[in-house]
Amino acid sequence: MDLLLSLTVNGLATGMLIFLLAAGLTLIFGLMDVLNFAHGGLFAWGAYSGVWVYDLTGNFFVAIIGAIVTGLLLGLLTEYLIIRPVYGNHVQQILITLGFMIVLSEMLKVVFGPDQKAAQPPAFMDGSFMVGDVILIKYRLFIILVGALVYAITFYILRKTKIGLIVRAGVMDKEMVQSLGINIRLVFMLVFMVGSALAALGGVLLAPYSGVIYAEMGMEFAILAFIVVVIGGMGSFTGSLFAAILVGLAQSFMAYYYSDLSLAVNMLLMVSVLVFRPQGLFTGKG
Amino acid sequence: MRPLKWERSTGIYLLVFSFFLLVPFFYDNRTILFLMTQIFIFGIFAMSYDLLLGFTGIVSFGHAMFFGIGAYSVSVIIDRNEPTMGYLLLGTIVGIVIAGVVSLLAGLLTLRLKSHFYAMLTLALAGLFLVLAEKWRGVTGGNDGFTMQIPEFFKDRGHLYLTCLVSLIVLFFLVRRFTQSPTGRVVMAIRENEQRVESIGFSIMFYKVAVSVISGIVASIAGVLYILSLRFVDTSVFATDVTLDALLMTIIGGVGTLVGPLIGAGLIEVAHHYLSELASVHWIFERWLILFGIVYILAVIFFPRGIVGSLQYMWAKRSAKKKSSSKEKDLAS
Secondary structure, eight states, rough: OOOHHHHHHHHHHHHHHHHHHHHHHHHHHHHHHOHHHHHHHHHHHHHHHHHHHHHHHHOOOHHHHHHHHHHHHHHHHHHHIGGGTTOOOHHHHHHHHHHHHHHHHHHHHHOOOOSOOOOOOOOOGGEEEEEEEEEEEEEHHHHHHHHHHHHHHHHHHHHHHHHHHHHHHHHOOOHHHHHHOOOOOHHHHHHHHHHEEEEEEEHHHHHHHHHHEOOOHHHHHHHHHHHHHHHHOOTOOHHHHHHHHHHHHHHHHHHOOOOGGGHHHHHHHHHHHHHHOOSSSSOOOO | OOOOOOOOOHHHHHHHHHHHHHHHHHHHHHHHHHHHHHHHHHHHHHHHHHHTTTOOOOOSSTTTTHHHHHHHHHHHHHHHHSSHHHHHHHHHHHHHHHHHHHHHHHHHTTTSOOOHHHHHHHHHHHHHHHHHHHHHHHHGGGGOOOEEEOOGGGGHHHHHHHHHHHHHHHHHHHHHHHHSHHHHHHHHHHHHHHHHHHHHOHHHHHHHHHHHHHHHHHHHHHHHHHHHHSEEEEEEGHHHHHHHHHHHHHHHHOOOSSSSHHHHHHHHHHHHHHHHHHHOOOGGGHHHHHHHHHHHHHHHOTTHHHHHHHHHHHHHHEEEEEHHHHHHHHHHH
């Protein structure tokens, strides 16, 4: 029972990290119809810049803010330089963002050095609670909390505020919203920046969780995020949350009972979704 | 089958190819012959990629896995048995069958969906194969890989050069024949307008899956030849770099031209060769992938036709101009 509970907490924490990465991806895809293969690169940049700021200031929350700012700036740059020339052309989007992914992860090696770096959770979140016989690691609970918070806030903004209304209307009919006097290009740029910031947030939260960061982690987690996006239904925000938790739990249990197969079980989930429900578990935007 | 029509371009290709066939008899430089052999191998690989990207409009981000499947099939079978021609042939057939089955499954699963799905599934599948090759140490030797003996015949670098070149020539003309066949025309029509082809009554799924399988098989043959030239295999054959190389070669050479990827392969392999030598000059050249990435991004935005594609476009524009001006003259007289 204790084992099951701690595996579940582990799985939830991993799932929430994947969710943060997949949320940005699905937000950008669902709202702007752009599939960003460079998303993993933004994730890795978030992790590196966050760890860098943390080493500099020693304050974990400043590090998180630093990572988010990096994500916003890189998002701005990516949208302006890479995505803007290829709006509407899917094949070109896929091709160009993969190229940018390579540039991003190689740039990491140039700026921060090619070796992997160690990362530690801050002192006040190191350690664990004991509830009865169950050990709950503080940092993992924190990740679950942040993930839930991000989901709630994004969902609220998209569904209940005027900004969300504009974004959703812009997806349906770009020209109409533009003619009502709203600069839809700016709105799309902001959406892209928020998506990138979510990826960077996931990156900086991952760093103390896994203990080390390395340049290739972007691609590794991006594959997980793609699997999640396919399972959850492309463009469905709630779907991403459920699929991420599913993948996180599957991976956590698999890693304990049969560690070599943990990537295979995710592929198996994705393949069965593609066979039986190719549109994903959840459809529609939201 | 349509009767084969002799085209002027066929003659030019044959002439260029026969020039390369004669090279090892006159010029026996170890480094250059090895480089040329690599160019032929990656030419085959890039050509198989062009069949997907250029002719059908399908983006694959896991093409390295077919390359790796061919490479590992041959090296494991030869290493476990004896380095004879028979086992080489067996390994090649096993590689082709596995690559065919994997590409068939990947195609069946995702090609009825939007173009993103094939790209994502192949990326994930290639990741799976990479992990498999790392973890299944008993068979693959894990990260360290292993060296193996190859049949006596291929130990001579001239023989190897000619084998790779002949494979390239044969596969080039076969693939070209395919693209010029009625089936190939349907495939190209799918690239241009999928809905229209479907409404005429063609089963798009069948054609797309067929191209996916052919492309996977050709890529696995490139993997087999790669192993013969290196006599060593490790997990790097499954790496994303290999896929990226194929992408670069195809895009820079010219998407959908078939010759373009061969020229692209030549350029990229030569660049690899000299850039890795430059690494001792300045450390930034160790990160030459950045350079390739930037060139690639610029090519996608500003040079989408590639070298051969741009030349063909210019040629077509010039002859169109000539035609219209001669027409005007006819009218005037």
